[in-house]
Amino acid sequence: MNGAGLLLRREMALAWNGGGGPLLACGFLLSLAVIVPLGAGPQLDQLANLAPGLVWLALSLASLLTLERLFERDFEDGTLDLLAMGPLADEAVVGVKVLAHWLTIGLPLALMTLPVGISLGLAPDQLPLLAVTAALGALAFSFTGGLGAALAIGARKGGLLIAVIVLPLFLPPVIFGAGALVAQADGRSPGPALALLAACVLVAGVVGVLAGAAGLRGSRT
Amino acid sequence: MFGLANPDTFARVTRPLIAPLWVIAAGLLITGAVWAFRVPEDALQGDTVRILFIHVPAASLGLAVYGALGLSCLFYLIFRHSLADAAARAAVLPGAAYTGLALITGALWGQPMWGTWWVWDARLTSMLVLFLLYIAYAVLRGAFDDEGRAARAASVLGLVGLINLPIVKFSVDWWNTLHQPASLLRAGGTSLDPAYLWPLLIMMAAYFALFLAIWLTTLHTEIMRRRVLAMRARQAREDRHV
Numbered sequence: 405m406n407g408a409g410l411l412l413r414r415e416m417a418l419a420w421n422g423g424g425g426p427l428l429a430c431g432f433l434l435s436l437a438v439i440v441p442l443g444a445g446p447q448l449d450q451l452a453n454l455a456p457g458l459v460w461l462a463l464s465l466a467s468l469l470t471l472e473r474l475f476e477r478d479f480e481d482g483t484l485d486l487l488a489m490g491p492l493a494d495e496a497v498v499g500v501k502v503l504a505h506w507l508t509i510g511l512p513l514a515l516m517t518l519p520v521g522i523s524l525g526l527a528p529d530q531l532p533l534l535a536v537t538a539a540l541g542a543l544a545f546s547f548t549g550g551l552g553a554a555l556a557i558g559a560r561k562g563g564l565l566i567a568v569i570v571l572p573l574f575l576p577p578v579i580f581g582a583g584a585l586v587a588q589a590d591g592r593s594p595g596p597a598l599a600l601l602a603a604c605v606l607v608a609g610v611v612g613v614l615a616g617a618a619g620l621r622g623s624r625t
Numbered sequence: 626m627f628g629l630a631n632p633d634t635f636a637r638v639t640r641p642l643i644a645p646l647w648v649i650a651a652g653l654l655i656t657g658a659v660w661a662f663r664v665p666e667d668a669l670q671g672d673t674v675r676i677l678f679i680h681v682p683a684a685s686l687g688l689a690v691y692g693a694l695g696l697s698c699l700f701y702l703i704f705r706h707s708l709a710d711a712a713a714r715a716a717v718l719p720g721a722a723y724t725g726l727a728l729i730t731g732a733l734w735g736q737p738m739w740g741t742w743w744v745w746d747a748r749l750t751s752m753l754v755l756f757l758l759y760i761a762y763a764v765l766r767g768a769f770d771d772e773g774r775a776a777r778a779a780s781v782l783g784l785v786g787l788i789n790l791p792i793v794k795f796s797v798d799w800w801n802t803l804h805q806p807a808s809l810l811r812a813g814g815t816s817l818d819p820a821y822l823w824p825l826l827i828m829m830a831a832y833f834a835l836f837l838a839i840w841l842t843t844l845h846t847e848i849m850r851r852r853v854l855a856m857r858a859r860q861a862r863e864d865r866h867v
Contacts, residue, residue, distance in 0.1 A: 551785065555778040559768040568764050569782060572757040572789075575750075611788070615781045618702070622777035 407492045408500050415504030426512030429466045433513055436462040437520040448525030455524040456534075456585040459517045460578045463538055464545060468570065470509050471549035472563045474501060479557045479623060488624060494617035502550040502612065510542030533588055537581040537601060544577040544605045547612030554619030576604045630706045632848045639841055646838035653831030660824035676734040678824055681809070682832040684727035684752065688793055690720030690836060691755060691786065694762065698783035701776060707851075708844070710776040713783055714766055715843035719836045721759035728752060739803055747796035748804035755793055758786040 419426075440458050441451055451458075478484045487497050517538045518531055526534065552570035559565055584597035629635050657678060667674035697713035700706065731749065732742040743749065762783050769775035797806040808816045809825070817825065 555765060555782055556768065557778075558771075558774065559765075559778075560770065561768060565764060565768050568757075569761045572754045572761060573785070575754060607788075611785055615785050618781045619778060622774060622781070 407490060408496055411487070411492065411497065411500045412504055415501055416508060419504065419508035426509050429470050429509050429513055430516045432469065433462045433466045433516050433520060436465065437523060440524070452525035452527070455521055455526045456582040458524060459521060459534065459538065460541065460582050462520065463513055463517065463542060464571070464574050464578065466513055467510065467542060467545040467549055468567055469563070470505070471546075471553045471570070472566055474505060474550060474553040475557050475620070475623075476553070476562065484557075484620065484623070488620070494620045495613050498550055498554060498616035498620065499613045502546045502616070505550065506543050506546040510546050511539060514538035514542050527589070530585060530588055533585060533594055533598075537584050537598070540598075540601050540605050541577045541581040544601075544608040545574060547605070547608035548573040551612040551615045551619065554616035555622075557619060557623040573608075577601060577608070580604060630704070630708055632708055632851070635708060636845060636848050640845070643838065643841050643845065646834055646841065650831055650834035650838050653827055653834055657824055657828035657831050660827060664820050664824060670738060673734060673737050674821070676730055677821065678828045680727055680730040680734055681825060682829045683723045683730065685829060686832045686836055687720060687724035687727050687752070687755060688790060689833075690716050690723060691759070692790060693840075694720060694759075695783050695787035695790075698780035701780045702784065707776070708848075710780065711844055711847045712840070713762075713780065715840050715847065717759055717763045717766075718843070719839045721756060721763070723832065723836070724752065724756045724759060728756060744803050746802040746804055747800035748793070748802050751789060751793040751796045754789055758789060762786065 437458070440454070444451065444454065475484065478487070484497075488494070492500075514535055517534055521531055521534050522528070549566070549570050551573070552566045555569065556562065556566050580597045580601040584594035584601060587597055588594040629638060661675050661678040664675070666672055694713045694716040697709045697716065701709035701713065728749075731752075735744070736742050762779055765782050766775050766779035769778065796802060797804055809822075
């Protein structure tokens with residue numbers, strides 16, 4: 405088995421054995437979804453207007469909170485140094501870790517948006533699109549978040565710092581992801597917004613991997 | 626240009642420029658401000674058209690200064706000159722101030738003209754993102770104990786933030802925005818009346834000169850700070866040997 409596959413298996417195993425995998429993030433998403441109707445009033449027709457925004461807010465926050473430890477623990481216990489000595493390029497390390505984050509956190513969160521969407525009164529025929537946009541958006545979040553986490557390795561203050569760095573970069577996927585849902589609700593084609601969302605994922609993939617690798621290199625010297 | 630990357634050479638060459646730059650900036654600002662109050666009222670906007678002379682240069686310079694910040698970050702990442710890092714850091718304060726000024730004067734202008742302080746259209750949102758990127762750079766630059774580590778991480782972020790510049794610039798063309806499209810730099814020449822164009826250009830030059838003055842002054846302070854640190858370290862070594 406090659407290095408990338410091994411690293412992916414290690415990351416998945418750590419996520420499942422160490423912290424119950426996606427349970428924590430999914431629980432967080434559900435808890436957020438409970439707060440909203442209690443705060444904004446339980447009328448489903450009103451909540452349905454807010455639903456895309458709420459789902460995206462919950463998704464981005466849940467991704468953010470899990471990103472903080474993406475590199476930090478491996479930095480503290482020396483795993484990053486071992487990885488640097490291994491055959492994998494820094495770009496590959498970042499890419500694999502981000503992919504593992506998406507598989508263990510992002511995809512389950514995207515599935516979790518379905519019951520949340522229903523509970524907030526989203527029309528049932530919007531749910532497939534919600535799942536697709538959430539899965540794509542979570543991938544973009546993982547890439548940009550990985551960038552932020554790599555740049556913040558060894559910083560004095562962790563979580564909030566990454567949030568301030570990364571949240572402005574989260575905006576394009578949110579705009580086009582929520583835009584696709586709104587377009588469909590208005591009876592327009594969600595295709596253009598969906599294509600732009602996919603473009604955001606691709607840009608985030610390239611920039612996130614390259615800049616994340618620069619962050620890893622920066623943390624060593 | 627790489628001769629100038631030496632902090633001592635840079636300090637010696639640019640030192641005589643600083644005082645004249647402050648004088649030029651002040652002169653242009655006063656000229657532009659006085660002129661702005663003497664232009665005729667706009668047929669539709671009345672007196673509020675004078676916000677133009679504060680708002681437009683602030684927005685342009687907010688963008689341009691981020692460009693300078695991003696390029697400094699690029700130079701730092703390629704050549705590892707500490708001066709490039711200092712240049713990026715010195716650009717944050719004037720850049721964020723110009724961007725914030727553009728947002729505030731935009732709100733003050735939007736209230737009488739559009740009937741609202743703020744709309745979430747593409748131009749306003751991308752300007753807000755630009756402001757947030759300045760903050761993100763400043764926060765990350767200050768988040769490490771090790772100066773080199775801070776410079777490297779923040780430079781990568783500053784470079785990534787350059788993506789936002791074309792989005793701000795072309796947001797009015799790509800999306801339907803309440804904000805008007807460009808009227809100064811556009812295909813077919815400016816659509817601005819000369820009565821407004823000249824004071825606007827003077828204010829632009831004033832903002833630019835002010836930025837250069839602040840930038841160079843901050844850079845000089847930084848060079849002097851490092852020199853003091855180096856001298857203190859040398860002093861401490863000598864004291865120990867005595």
